[in-house]
Amino acid sequence: MSIVHCQLSIVEQSEYSQAFPWLKLAQIPPFIQQSLKDGETVTLQDFRQWVRQQNKQ
Structure with missing residues (x-):
């Protein structure tokens, strides 16, 4: 899996x-x-709790 970002006709994975x-x-x-x-x-x-824990680190 990957995320594709596109800005000004430039595509980055x-x-x-x-x-x-x-x-x-x-x-x-x-x-x-x-x-x-x-x-x-x-x-x-659970996801919200996990995100809060990530932000504390």
């Missing part, structure tokens, strides 16, 4: 989000899997 530069794309699939198992609400709560 990246492993990181532009909105959240500290967030690697590889960190997202476990949350998608959890969502399928536990549901969206629980997963969003």
Whole structure:
């Protein structure tokens, strides 16, 4: 998986989000899997908690 950024007709592949530069794309699939198992609400709560922990580091 990769993220594609396009600015002024220049396309770059990246492993990181532009909105959240500290967030690697590889960190997202476990949350998608959890969502399928536990549901969206629980997963969003867990994701928000995880984001807060990342920002403390």
